[in-house]
Amino acid sequence: MADLPAHASPVLPPHSPPSSTAGEGLRDDSSQGSGIATGEQTPALPESLLSPAFTPPATPSGTLNLDSNPTRALHQNQAAILEHKSGHTKPPKLLSQLPQVECIVRARIPTTNGAEMFLHLYHNDLDNKEHLAIVFGCNIRSRSLDRVRPGETEMDRMIRGAYVGKLHPGRTSSWVDDKNKAAGSHTSQTQPRIEPPLVRIHSECYTGETAWSARCDCGEQLDEAARLMSFPVQDLSCDAPPETQSLRSQSAGGVIVYLRQEGRGIGLGEKLKAYNLQDLGSDTVEANLLLRHPADARSYGLATAMLTDLGCGADTIPEGIRLLTNNPDKVRAIEGPNREVMVKERVPMIPLAWRTGGQKGIKSSEIEGYLRTKISKMGHMIQ
Numbered sequence: 001m002a003d004l005p006a007h008a009s010p011v012l013p014p015h016s017p018p019s020s021t022a023g024e025g026l027r028d029d030s031s032q033g034s035g036i037a038t039g040e041q042t043p044a045l046p047e048s049l050l051s052p053a054f055t056p057p058a059t060p061s062g063t064l065n066l067d068s069n070p071t072r073a074l075h076q077n078q079a080a081i082l083e084h085k086s087g088h089t090k091p092p093k094l095l096s097q098l099p100q101v102e103c104i105v106r107a108r109i110p111t112t113n114g115a116e117m118f119l120h121l122y123h124n125d126l127d128n129k130e131h132l133a134i135v136f137g138c139n140i141r142s143r144s145l146d147r148v149r150p151g152e153t154e155m156d157r158m159i160r161g162a163y164v165g166k167l168h169p170g171r172t173s174s175w176v177d178d179k180n181k182a183a184g185s186h187t188s189q190t191q192p193r194i195e196p197p198l199v200r201i202h203s204e205c206y207t208g209e210t211a212w213s214a215r216c217d218c219g220e221q222l223d224e225a226a227r228l229m230s231f232p233v234q235d236l237s238c239d240a241p242p243e244t245q246s247l248r249s250q251s252a253g254g255v256i257v258y259l260r261q262e263g264r265g266i267g268l269g270e271k272l273k274a275y276n277l278q279d280l281g282s283d284t285v286e287a288n289l290l291l292r293h294p295a296d297a298r299s300y301g302l303a304t305a306m307l308t309d310l311g312c313g314a315d316t317i318p319e320g321i322r323l324l325t326n327n328p329d330k331v332r333a334i335e336g337p338n339r340e341v342m343v344k345e346r347v348p349m350i351p352l353a354w355r356t357g358g359q360k361g362i363k364s365s366e367i368e369g370y371l372r373t374k375i376s377k378m379g380h381m382i383q
């Protein structure tokens with residue numbers, strides 16, 4: 001069994017890599033594996049693993065060009081892995097035009113940390129997923145939500161969240177909050193001018209956000225973004241008295257655009273396979289490539305379109321937004337093909353464990369290797 005690649009099934013025959021350099025020294029992520037494979041011996045993918053059962057038919061977002069010839073596909077895949085050896089992953093593709101998005105419904109959500117947010121659910125013409133915008137503060141409104149729809153009643157408008165101020169039992173008008181003395185025409189023209197808002201473009205991570213995974217820092221990043229955008233309820237609430245108006249406009253709040261591109265766009269099932277490959281010695285980039293997915297299969301056109309709809313585009317805020325990210329590719333991608341959104345400033349997200357010298361934050365043997373690979377192979381600027 002000595003020649004068998006670390007991630008090959010024992011029932012599969014041993015495989016000799018086609019080139020002497022293939023797979024050598026790819027792994028800089030020594031803490032990720034279980035010790036089965038060493039960094040210097042990250043193996044080439046055996047052809048026998050390219051069975052239909054192992055190989056996904058396509059990356060969900062459709063960005064990977066799969067060759068139907070298994071040998072050619074294998075060599076393309078290994079070339080991609082070698083490419084990652086020296087450089088960083090490819091930047092996301094910019095669509096030539098932005099997709100159409102429409103906010104279908106918005107609702108006020110009081111949160112466990114005391115702040116309130118407005119959850120906006122979007123539909124779009126690119127996929128049939130429910131992408132979300134989590135909006136903190138009262139200054140950010142969706143134009144498509146506020147637009148009057150033919151035949152709708154005032155109750156219809158309030159039910160889909162197109163109202164000013166706050167809902168309360170007995171309210172009859174979406175336009176006037178009689179109890180809290182708030183009125184508005186809902187149109188972008190009357191939207192108050194806002195300071196460059198804090199924005200986070202967050203990709204879904206079931207394991208890190210819901211299932212307590214310490215393999216990645218996704219859950220921590222989501223919490224931190226919300227913390228930075230929230231303010232105590234008395235400052236944030238939309239029915240605050242007029243004397244706090246200036247305070248509220250200073251606290252620009254912010255938006256978390258929550259994109260349903262789980263596992264960097266490969267989906268949860270494929271991400272779980274990637275985790276198994278990581279336990280077998282690959283790093284987070286190699287695991288995707290071994291599964292014949294791009295290292296990063298995401299795109300950001302939907303996020304740009306949603307930000308524009310929320311009045312955070314360059315047409316409304318020429319000063320630009322402040323983007324919470326460590327990923328430099330995201331900065332350019334989010335600006336859109338025609339700079340529909342301007343990024344004024346990148347705000348780094350330093351892992352809590354690094355900021356506190358290990359006192360707080362995620363503790364696991366996996367996370368350090370994961371973060372180091374993001375720096376060395378994906379060009380993340382975690383500083």
Ligand SMILES: Nc1nc2c(ncn2[C@@H]2O[C@H](COP(=O)(O)OP(=O)(O)OP(=O)(O)O)[C@@H](O)[C@H]2O)c(=O)[nH]1
Pocket residue numbers: 201202203204205206215216217218221261262263264265266271274275284288324325326327330349374380
């Ligand atoms: N394929 C794959 N996806 C992962 C892995 N770990 C986390 N993810 C996904 O990665 C996405 C988050 O991307 P990250 O690379 O952590 O960060 P980023 O969004 O590029 O950059 P930041 O803005 O700095 O957070 C989420 O969709 C996670 O589900 C992994 O090991 N493999």
